[in-house]
Structure formats: structure tokens, C-alpha cells
Amino acid sequence: MKIATWNVNSLKVRLPQVLDWLASTRADVLCLQETKLTDDKFPAEALAQAGYETAFAGQPTYNGVAILSRRDSVGAPASVTVGNPLHADEQKRLISASVGGVRVICAYFPNGQAVGSDKYAYKLGWIDALLRWLEPQIAAGGEPLALLGDFNIAPEDRDVHDPKLWAGQVLCSEPERERFRALQALGLVDAFRLFEQPEKSYTWWDYRQMAFRRNMGLRIDHILVTPSLRERVTACSIDRDMRKREQPSDHAPVVAQIE
């Protein structure tokens, strides 16, 4: 089973690329962030014609998440939930579903804007609530669980093109990294780091400054898995090809192969 995450930065703009990507990768599960579409505008029909069932939660202009699952392999998303029951939140950043025997949690962590800002405080609080919600789910040790999405956290300096420039900045600050480690302390494992990877592997590059061509990026999109799933993960990689296209998202997909 192939599971993936991709911040598409507007599904309206990126739908043709998403359809291309699904056709070429034949991914079984794809988690999307920043769809930026209200539910009435979600392209469920086009995706269904491409062989994918969908669960989605959107709002105007900002945020928006979705889980796509391949009908002929894993079937439709089941037991869909939106948001975190422990955290009232207007923003559509979290959707979960059971697919192919895995509890898939698709998350769009807040950006945080700048350390010390109101948005930064919201980000830390949002993650704390996520931790409180996930802890008993993981401790119960039931269905294998995968947390996929745009975490807006570069966990370590090796995930940053210029650690000195980014030191202490939002996405790299210690309180954010502490919370990433708190997720790991729950038993979640960074699938990407289970394998030998190229140095300077990133998932996001700014649209400005020719950042992609210069590989000035950050690794902020992640796939985390519980121990029982970890044993079944046979590969994990970043699909940089999508970032090379015309009119790309600023994020690249991350893909994990599960036995």
C-alpha cells in the first residue's frame, strides 16, 4: 500500500497535477492540505472518475484538508471524523479516516507566522491539543495509525537548508521542535528517517529567490507511523518532480510504501 501527503496550495489550481500524480503513482491513499475550497466546490466527481473516493473538510480561502483513497484497492474512507474533539477550532486542519486497515490522520498544522505572535501561540496550542487527542489512541494500540501532513516544523537542523539563518525562527524554533519530539515520544516514528536519504532533502521551497533551483528548502511535510506500522514501511521518499512543473505547489509530495 502506498500512502502519501501533499500540500497542494489550492486544489482548484492543482487538480490537473493531482490527477496526473495519482495516475502515475497509483497511490492508495493521498492526504491533501490547503485545498482552499468549500465543500460544495470540492472536485469529488473528477476524483471519483479517476478511481478515488474522498473525504474532505474545507472553508473559504484558507486551510482545507482531504483524504483520497483508491476505490479498487483500499475502498472508500471509513469512520471519517473532522477536527479534534478536544479542541474547538473553526479552521479546517484535521480529517481522519480508516483506510486499508490504517487509521489515517491528515493534518495541516498552523504556520505560526512569527515566533511570539498570536498565530504562533495558536500553533503551539493546536499541537498540544493534537498530542492530548492522539496519546490515548496510540496507547490503546488498536488500529495502526499514520499521521500525515504539513507539520510546518523542520524537526532538526539537517532538515533546513541554512540552519543558521533559520535558527530560532518559526518552523524551526525549539518549542515547535519540542512538540515534534513529543509526537515521537507517543511512539510515532518519522518514516522518512527510517531509511538512508540524500543529504539536503526538503519538501518545501519558497516561490521566491529561485529557492527550488538553489535547493533552499525545508523538510516540513512528514509521515509519522505507530510501531506496528513502522515494521511494514519499506520505503519513504519525497517526489521532487512535482515541484519542477509549471505552476507547481510550493510543497512536494511525500510517499511511504507499506507492505
Next chain:
DNA sequence: ATGGCCCGTAGAACGGGA
């Protein structure tokens, strides 16, 4: 030179992203 780009909502610039 500390900003450069892209997207949505506008129906012009601006907020937000990261």
C-alpha cells in the same frame, strides 16, 4: 538592498503562506 512569489478574494490591493 532584508524583498523578490503565488493564491484567494476581490473587482484594487491585501492577508496569508513559510
